[in-house]
Amino acid sequence: MTHTSIFAQLLGTAQDGGLPQPGCHCPNCEAARADAALRQNVVSLGLVDEVAGQSWLIDATPDFPAQYDAITARAPLAGILLTHAHIGHYPGLIYLGPEAMNAQTMPVYATPRMAAFLRANAPWSGLVDGGHIELIQVAPGREIVLSPRLGVTPVAVPHRDEYSDTMAWLVRGPAHNLFYCPDIDDWSAFQPDLRAWMAQIDIALVDGSFFSPDELPGRDLTQIPHPLVTDTANRLADIATEVVFIHLNHTNPLWRQSPERAWLHARGFRTGIFGERWRLD
Numbered sequence: 353m354t355h356t357s358i359f360a361q362l363l364g365t366a367q368d369g370g371l372p373q374p375g376c377h378c379p380n381c382e383a384a385r386a387d388a389a390l391r392q393n394v395v396s397l398g399l400v401d402e403v404a405g406q407s408w409l410i411d412a413t414p415d416f417p418a419q420y421d422a423i424t425a426r427a428p429l430a431g432i433l434l435t436h437a438h439i440g441h442y443p444g445l446i447y448l449g450p451e452a453m454n455a456q457t458m459p460v461y462a463t464p465r466m467a468a469f470l471r472a473n474a475p476w477s478g479l480v481d482g483g484h485i486e487l488i489q490v491a492p493g494r495e496i497v498l499s500p501r502l503g504v505t506p507v508a509v510p511h512r513d514e515y516s517d518t519m520a521w522l523v524r525g526p527a528h529n530l531f532y533c534p535d536i537d538d539w540s541a542f543q544p545d546l547r548a549w550m551a552q553i554d555i556a557l558v559d560g561s562f563f564s565p566d567e568l569p570g571r572d573l574t575q576i577p578h579p580l581v582t583d584t585a586n587r588l589a590d591i592a593t594e595v596v597f598i599h600l601n602h603t604n605p606l607w608r609q610s611p612e613r614a615w616l617h618a619r620g621f622r623t624g625i626f627g628e629r630w631r632l633d
Contacts, residue, residue, distance in 0.1 A: 368440025416444025525632020560597025
């Protein structure tokens with residue numbers, strides 16, 4: 353008899369521009385252009401309940417077609433959960449429109465501000481008006497029951513909120529939970545206290561955009577704030593939670609064998625791997 357399970361699957365690990373990033377000639381991007389095995393999808397997480405026969409995506413990225421195929425190989429897509437309105441996290445919705453899938457009332461879970469952004473701006477408004485997506489408004493801290501064995505709760509996080517507010521997602525399975533937080537400005541502004549929060553989390557997939565503030569010469573990182581990997585690792589030293597860094601910028605030295613990667617591994621942390629799964633039952 354085939355065993356059925358409920359699990360989360362990592363469908364991408366890169367920051368919004370992917371790897372390689374257009375117009376960049378850093379060593380990571382050049383290596384990824386030369387070797388297709390080094391290319392990386394934009395960060396996204398799939399959720400699958402094989403008993404219910406349903407799957408969900410957290411975020412609709414520019415790599416939506418490949419991520420859709422990967423997750424629906426296990427179960428049909430039953431909905432999409434959005435984090436925020438930066439370019440790596442919602443443009444894939446366009447594939448639900450009449451030019452591609454021609455989806456009918458695909459549930460899209462979003463905060464009121466994110467939903468208002470989609471309704472007010474074409475071409476996303478066309479997905480709403482044409483009935484291709486059904487916007488389901490969510491509130492931070494209020495759990496949504498996706499299936500009898502799977503619940504998700506949006507968690508407000510501080511981030512650049514030009515177009516929408518920003519949510520992380522807490523995923524609850526029958527035996528384990530998972531915290532998915534690809535974007536945050538600064539852990540010091542996160543409520544509750546980070547270590548107290550992580551003490552109740554089994555698996556945490558967290559923002560690993562930059563290892564060093566020197567990775568983007570000529571850019572002011574105060575305009576694109578993210579916690580440095582070193583800061584997050586130090587804050588979470590010796591914690592029992594499985595902590596995995598995702599949303600790596602194309603310049604991040606953690607993409608390759610490096611002293612930075614050795615430093616991270618020595619502290620019991622690592623970066624995410626495309627396709628890896630975490631059982632939640």
